[in-house]
Amino acid sequence: MAPTRPPLTRDRVIRAALEIADQHGLDALTMRRLGSELGVTAMSLYKHVPDKDAMVSAMLDHVIAQIDVPAEGVGWREAMERRAASARTVLGRHSWALGLLEERGVTGPVRLRYLDAVLGVLLTAGFSIEEAAHAFWLLDSFVYGHVLQEVGLRQQSDDDGQVGADELPHLTRLRDAMERTRFSLDQEFDRGLRVILDAIDPG
Structure with missing residues (x-):
């Protein structure tokens, strides 16, 4: 049967x-x-x-529903760190959604509630509505851009064979430095996020 x-x-x-x-x-x-x-x-x-x-x-x-937005009561910085990390993970799995989220904007009940929850965390922490809007835009721009670069790196050929190393001295130097210092996308994401959170801190 x-x-x-x-x-x-x-x-x-x-x-x-x-x-x-x-x-x-x-x-x-x-x-x-x-x-x-x-x-x-x-x-x-x-x-x-x-x-x-x-x-x-x-x-x-x-896709949006999978992104973690901590409830009010969590410190704004921790909340934004968790949201950014979660968004990076979720959008990394669903990278086709990146351009569409920008193209279609924040519409529909799920996306509107998501936006409202994020703004609520920032406003409760003392951000003005203008500061909260700027913070939201800046953080999302950083996350989306970082995910796009990660996706691009995953798709890039290990050896395109088009240009010799002697013709690209600066890129060759950068590649060697990245290998030597064990360049980490996770560390770069955390470093960039810290810079942004320090810059938007209303205190």
């Missing part, structure tokens, strides 16, 4: 879509491919999401 297939739900559809986007990129996500992955026809998916645009919006909400 064939095993019973779990019922098709909106959550199951979104999670399957996320797996495709994470592994193959957002361009690889089509309703036909998603239906095939779930063992159903593409038409049956429309009972749960009206179109691909709504699907992507739901996927972004799922």
Whole structure:
């Protein structure tokens, strides 16, 4: 007797879509491919999401919902450190979402509640509304940029074979220094985050 297939739900559809986007990129996500992955026809998916645009919006909400926003009562600096570290981890898993988050902005209940929670931590700590807005923008710009560079490094070929080391003396020197000092992306992230948090401290 064939095993019973779990019922098709909106959550199951979104999670399957996320797996495709994470592994193959957002361009690889089509309703036909998603239906095939779930063992159903593409038409049956429309009972749960009206179109691909709504699907992507739901996927972004799922990504944002994974980012840790400590509740009020935690010190603002610790809260922002935890949020930034969590965002780096989550967006590193779902790097296809980076450009879309900027493109689509903060819309929808999940993203709006996320923004409100972050602002609440900063305002409770004594930031003015203007300072809180600047802090939010600066921190997200740093995290997004860092994740983009990490993703780029992962995708970069170990040896492109295009230019000899003798033609790139400064880059060769940098590479040697990074190898010698055991350059760490984790340390660079922590160092950059500390600089930003020191700069925005309202105290």
